[in-house]
Amino acid sequence: MSTKTPIFLTGATGYIGGSVLSRLLEHPSADTFDITVLVRDGKKAQILESQFGVKAVVGTHQEHDKIEGLVENAHIVFHLPDPDDVPLIQAILRGMRTRHTKLGDLPILIHTSGTGTLADDARGVYPTDTVYDDLDVEQIKSIRPDAPHRPVDLLIAEADTQGYVRAYIVLPSLIYGFATHRLVKAGVSNSISIQIPFLIRASLARKQAGMIGQGKALWPDVHIDDIADLYLTVFDTAVRDPDAAEHGWNGFYLGENGEHSWYQVSKAIGHVLVGLGISNDPEPTSFTSEELVKYFGSEEDAFSTWGSNSRARGNRGRSIGWKPRHTAEDMLKSITPEVEALVKQR
Known part of the structure; x- marks a missing residue:
């Protein structure tokens, strides 16, 4: 029986997802990870498997049953693209709940939201004095429920409250810089932001x-290398010292510098x-x-x-x-x- 930590990652071909996956592959404990990714492109799946030793499942984000099963088999889930897909996050959370029920495991979810959830309607006319601090939990809770990314964030926070997942939500700001890691060089991942x-x-x-x-x-704003480092900092702390990396409503991590x-x-x-x-x-x-x-x-x-x-x-x-x-x-x-x-x- 494998003693490796099963990890499931979405968004491997993306700008953020590829950068995070690259760091996992270079992690000091990489030989203890059993990484599975979901990709749409069969050719990229072949490259990931043959060159990087990653199990790549070909599929889309609309294949919820497939995703639910993949999530059920993972102790750690990195959900890195599309912070607004409610049916997708529901499938991911169902898989995590099933794993928790069957195995008694408390799986870890590291999810991508974004500081767009803080956006106002200034239309370029004025700056605001309102600044959100991720250590201010009540301020984070005050974000309006219909804000961008918020419906998904709320589902994740509720799942953490219910106790079947430890959830960490990373909120990148404007990301910039070219991603230059080896997945980009192999033609797997996107190298530029939006x-x-x-x-x-x-x-x-x-x-x-x-x-x-x-x-x-x-x-x-935040550089692509710095935001990838934030994901790995949260990951390492959550695995090594769960009490240090707070989760749920205390687990919103704003990415800016x-x-x-x-x-x-x-x-x-x-x-x-x-x-x-x-x-x-x-x-x-x-x-x-x-x-x-x-x-x-x-x-x-x-x-x-x-x-x-x-x-x-x-x-x-x-x-x-x-x-x-x-x-x-x-x-x-x-x-x-x-x-x-x-x-x-x-």
Whole structure:
């Protein structure tokens, strides 16, 4: 009978998921892990199995019975993509409840939410003084139930309260930087984030840096390597010293190491566009209503992220040893290579 720790991970081909899986494969205790992942792409599944020794099951997030069974067989579950899929998290929690009932095991869930759950409706017009601290449990509980990601977060917190899972919820802020680990090099995982590239693509299309409203709203940021380190810090502490890594309502871990205004991001994009001869003026201008629909899908989608305030302080992770290294200044510097890379893709 295997004595290895069974781990199930979703999102292995993604930006966050690939970075976390890469760290698990390089972990000092990696030879004690029995890792299973769910992927849609059969070719990527073959690479994961042949090159990395990971059991890869081909399937989708809509195959809830399959996922429930995979979760039932795992002591630790990393759920890393799609923080808004309620039926998916319900399937995961059913699998964990079944495992707890049958084996008496208390499985661990490490889930990805996001600081978008803190977002307001500033529409780029003003900054807010409201800052969320993850050590302030009552403040975390006060987040409105219909906020982005919140329905899933609430289901997980309730499962922890019921006692059949130890749940840890990681809330990344704006993630930046190229992922360069070996899963990216093998063509398995995504290397680039979403929020800044969206602004870059929109600005390239209009040949002028753009922003929502006046760009005054504030967001925290975190480098991809630092947020991956937070997941592993939570994981290591939860396994080694469960009392140190608090869980449930005490287990919301905000991932940030700096803060920016959306104007700063757009202005940095503008400078690069001028340098590349794409634009004549680095000063960003406000997207029109038509542009918001064209480039972001809808005005509401644009307002909810690129026009909102989402201010956070990740003190809980730091209290258990997380030491992020990259700063907001590093984020602004990272925009130049991201613009250059996206220009080459056009």
